[in-house]
Amino acid sequence: ERLQQLANSISLPKDMVLGAATASYQIEGAINEGGRGPTVWDHFTHIPGNIADGTNGDIACDHYHRLEEDVALMKELGLTAYRFSICWSRILPNGRGPINEDGLAFYERLTDLLLEAGITPYATLYHWDLPLPLQEEGNGWLRRNLVEDYVHYVNITTKRLGAKIKHWTTFNELFTFTWWGYGLKEDAPGLGGGAKAALTASHHALLAHGKAVPVIRKNVPDAQIGIVLDLNPVTPASNAPADIDAARRFEGCQNRWYLDAIFKGQYPADMLETYKDVLPAIEPGDLDEIAQPLDYLGINIYRRSVIEDGTEFAPVNFKRHLPEGQYTQMGWEVHPQCLYDILQYVNTNYSPKQLYITENGAAFPDTVEADGSIQDWDRSSYMLTHLEQAARAIEDGIPLKGYFCWTLMDNFEWAEGYLPRFGLIHVDFGTQKRTIKQSGKLYAMVAGQLQGKLQES
Numbered sequence: 001e002r003l004q005q006l007a008n009s010i011s012l013p014k015d016m017v018l019g020a021a022t023a024s025y026q027i028e029g030a031i032n033e034g035g036r037g038p039t040v041w042d043h044f045t046h047i048p049g050n051i052a053d054g055t056n057g058d059i060a061c062d063h064y065h066r067l068e069e070d071v072a073l074m075k076e077l078g079l080t081a082y083r084f085s086i087c088w089s090r091i092l093p094n095g096r097g098p099i100n101e102d103g104l105a106f107y108e109r110l111t112d113l114l115l116e117a118g119i120t121p122y123a124t125l126y127h128w129d130l131p132l133p134l135q136e137e138g139n140g141w142l143r144r145n146l147v148e149d150y151v152h153y154v155n156i157t158t159k160r161l162g163a164k165i166k167h168w169t170t171f172n173e174l175f176t177f178t179w180w181g182y183g184l185k186e187d188a189p190g191l192g193g194g195a196k197a198a199l200t201a202s203h204h205a206l207l208a209h210g211k212a213v214p215v216i217r218k219n220v221p222d223a224q225i226g227i228v229l230d231l232n233p234v235t236p237a238s239n240a241p242a243d244i245d246a247a248r249r250f251e252g253c254q255n256r257w258y259l260d261a262i263f264k265g266q267y268p269a270d271m272l273e274t275y276k277d278v279l280p281a282i283e284p285g286d287l288d289e290i291a292q293p294l295d296y297l298g299i300n301i302y303r304r305s306v307i308e309d310g311t312e313f314a315p316v317n318f319k320r321h322l323p324e325g326q327y328t329q330m331g332w333e334v335h336p337q338c339l340y341d342i343l344q345y346v347n348t349n350y351s352p353k354q355l356y357i358t359e360n361g362a363a364f365p366d367t368v369e370a371d372g373s374i375q376d377w378d379r380s381s382y383m384l385t386h387l388e389q390a391a392r393a394i395e396d397g398i399p400l401k402g403y404f405c406w407t408l409m410d411n412f413e414w415a416e417g418y419l420p421r422f423g424l425i426h427v428d429f430g431t432q433k434r435t436i437k438q439s440g441k442l443y444a445m446v447a448g449q450l451q452g453k454l455q456e457s
């Protein structure tokens, strides 16, 4: 009853898309099955020291073998949409060359199950699992011609699956995989090449995005096409000029570099200055090609960033300030207003046609009760307070069409392994038993309330 009251307190429009998100490497497992080729994440996780708990995604949630069960659970959660990613190496095991029919068939089967369950598929074409052979050739995204390989993969995939999948996302979080994977060594491929490498990889990935959009349009004339960025509202930690300028640089690095390129066809002037010694090769016409008209922008939002002057990501040179407050297992501050603030900021400065929150959620430990139920009040409260901010944004006229919770079920959290749990569904990784958490039941009630409104109208 208490849950039902809480669910009723959220007032969203009846046509709001409520979904959950996942990514191929984090859930599928079966890395050597169905003709799949190796990816950079298979390689990276098997190097000792790279993953906090020494684990990998070899099995993960074994989702590859559990499509029916997992789609049934989505239906139980009342989801109207599901955001998943396609593993390039399942489609083209060598990155290019022979097409693997089993890989295409796997995603088609998932799509059929979703459609039968009344769940709209939202497919992401790249959530960081680059085919390993393409990494070994010229360091992956540092090689400009990887753009052509990506476009080829997108062409094959959307041609085949476009009859059933209408929502396409070119990339998930350019900032994360380029800065943490190419700039630093935290994520695959663990290159550690600093700002120059991060910006080179970013430029090529942006170009790949821009060149892929018209290809998807041609293959899927009625497609909704977008990109997903991880954005943060940024505030300086103090009024000191050094902190204010560090906040500007950090904000330029994470947000404006990508937003300006995609929506304005130019890199921000102040950041071109900040980056002047580490700029990638930019050819004439690149920015025009990057700035393709899009149907939506997806935002992954977990927290705000309070920034002071420092030494991280040189020459961005920032340090993260951690205000007093509640923190998740990831060490991320809980600050629900961040969701409203980022939507407001993006809508005001870039006016995308439609917006989605493509990821929002929290890692907290689960308490398993004697009766087997899973109490996760911290996650439930995170979800409700953030959904309230989504409702507020819609009331203010921001074209927010949907919200996807990160994540459907506990899964492989990259460099943190299986330690943080983000799921609406608890996974026992020993037995692969799934249990819907309290937060999942709450989400189902919010979804049920929308369903009710729809039926009344």
Ligand code: GBH
Pocket: 023, 026, 172, 173, 176, 180, 186, 230, 300, 330, 359, 406, 413, 414
């Ligand atoms: C998203 O990225 C991903 O899309 C998703 O796959 C992931 O599971 C989810 O969020 C939850 O993490 O920033 O100091 O904590 C998250 C962005 C940025 C998280 C890099 C880890 C490194 C350490 N990631 N970050 S820190």
